[in-house]
Amino acid sequence: MSLQLSQRGQRFSQSLIRAMTRECKRVDGINLAQGLCDLPVPAPVAAGACRAIEQGHNSYCAAEGLGALRQAIAAHHQRQQGVTVSAEREVLVSAGATGAFYATAQALLDPGDEVILFEPYYGYHAATLELMECPARYVRLDAPHWTLEATALEAAVTPRTRALVLSNPSNPSGKVLSRKELAILADFVEAHDLVLFCDEIYAAFIYDDWPLVSPITLQRLRPRTVTLGGFSKLFSITGWRLGYAIAPPEVTEAASRLNDLVYVCAPTPLQVGAAEGLLQLDPTFFTGIARDHQYKRDLFCDALHKAGLYPHRPQGAYYVMADISQLPGEDDLERCHFLLQQTGLAAVPGRAFYHDEGGRDLARFCFAKRPEVLDEACRRLGRLG
Known part of the structure; x- marks a missing residue:
């Protein structure tokens, strides 16, 4: 049997x-x-995690993450993007950026809510939405420039559309939205009252002096945006599974409860290592x-x-x-x-x-x-x- x-x-x-x-x-x-x-x-990352283990920091931490890491994340975004983030109310640490996406998406989406994905898309975004029974609507960005057009967005939206998922810089295409494209996206999100999930785990990997403008830095997008990030790529620690979300306080609070139910918390000593990296590494x-x-x-x-x-x-x-x-x-x-x-x-x-x-x-x-x-x-x- x-x-x-x-x-x-x-x-x-x-x-x-x-x-x-x-x-x-x-x-x-x-x-x-x-x-x-x-x-x-990086040496401070590895040394910080080892030291935390040796000093006995091996128990559960808060579901929303270790306070020191959340503060380091907020400080990092202030330095890199000039945006003020509340470490206590707006930052959630989870099991990778994928875990942060799952927790925040569960907090904001119900089965049947449609979500726009930009093609080519990151497979785990699509799979997570399918697992949540949230149908995807697709907006094709074509090579070689992968340009975002307002007409394509309008063709994809329906009365059931609740959110968009953006990978910026994009996995897999390497596309980085221009200021003009981000303005198109902001107009669309406002017009249709949508949530924007913006996965920025590759934010440090920008070439040819191309400017990365995060939606969270724009006043009209800030209340509607969930920013996803992590340390797998930045510190070459894909196996540590450390990521985070920055979201409005009410979203972070609900997502933290869901994060607790699914993941309990991210590994405590590894969070110490990531915090040491953000704080100690030279610019x-x-x-x-x-x-x-x-x-x-x-x-x-x-x-x-x-x-x-x-x-x-x-x-x-x-x-x-x-x-x-x-x-x-x-x-x-x-x-x-x-x-x-x-x-x-x-x-x-x-x-x-x-x-x-x-x-x-x-x-x-x-x-x-x-x-x-x-x-x-x-x-x-x-x-x-």
């Missing part, structure tokens, strides 16, 4: 990102599929992240181009979407498997970021790798040229 799975348990399958990671491991390849930054953890650390990854972006995009895989050069984040239609295969999945077999490089098929056939000629590559690993990846791409 086997147990009968629920409809939910049968409906959800493993993400293509994890599937390609598994295939990459099987052939002992280079994993450019999953967003696994393999750089060293040049944060500017250096953008400089170093811009170099990696340019190196890898040049290698893709030479190999006949046209890259859509990102403005931010540490991924690049590339046109792989020149590779053998009927679609993106077959072409990504061909690439893995021929070069040992794993990428994510474009279909992972679309609800239809929009990604059939695309793949996403992660270039946040150690220099020697990225150099080897570029060398292997040369086999295709």
Whole structure:
């Protein structure tokens, strides 16, 4: 006798990102599929967590997070964006930015509420909404510039639409909204009385001096915005699962209760490490992240181009979407498997970021790798040229 799975348990399958990671491991390849930054953890972050463990900070903390980390997050946003945030009333720490999204979305959305997603989208945003039984409405942003148009927004909205989810900088496209596009978004959100979830986990990864304007800095969007962030990418600690939300006090209060029910709290000693990183690291650390990854972006995009895989050069984040239609295969999945077999490089098929056939000629590559690993990846791409 086997147990009968629920409809939910049968409906959800493993993400293509994890599937390609598994295939990459099987052939002992280079994993450019999953967003696994393999750089060293900054010393203050690691030392702070170790010291907290040694000093016995191993018990539950408040459901909304450790006070020291919430204060450090508020101070960080003040320094980086010039926005004043109440650490006590507006900051929630959770199990990664994904956990922060789940808790705040549960606090604001009911089953049946529609949510607008921008394509290409981040798969975990789409999956979370599906799990919550919140139907997605899609707004397509097309390569190479991924431009946001007001007409596309208006075509997607219905009387049941309650919110939008924005990834800025975007995973997977690397798109960063311009001031003009953000103004379009603000007009739309106000006109239709919507909530804006803005995932800014890649906020430190901005290239070519492109300005990142956070919706939370705009007076008319501040009361409507849930800002999502985290430390997985910033400090190369994806396995620590530390993220946060900044939201109006009533949202943070409700989300904290829900966070308690699902996650209880984020790991206490690891929160100490993240707080130490925000407080102790020199400002040049944060500017250096953008400089170093811009170099990696340019190196890898040049290698893709030479190999006949046209890259859509990102403005931010540490991924690049590339046109792989020149590779053998009927679609993106077959072409990504061909690439893995021929070069040992794993990428994510474009279909992972679309609800239809929009990604059939695309793949996403992660270039946040150690220099020697990225150099080897570029060398292997040369086999295709």
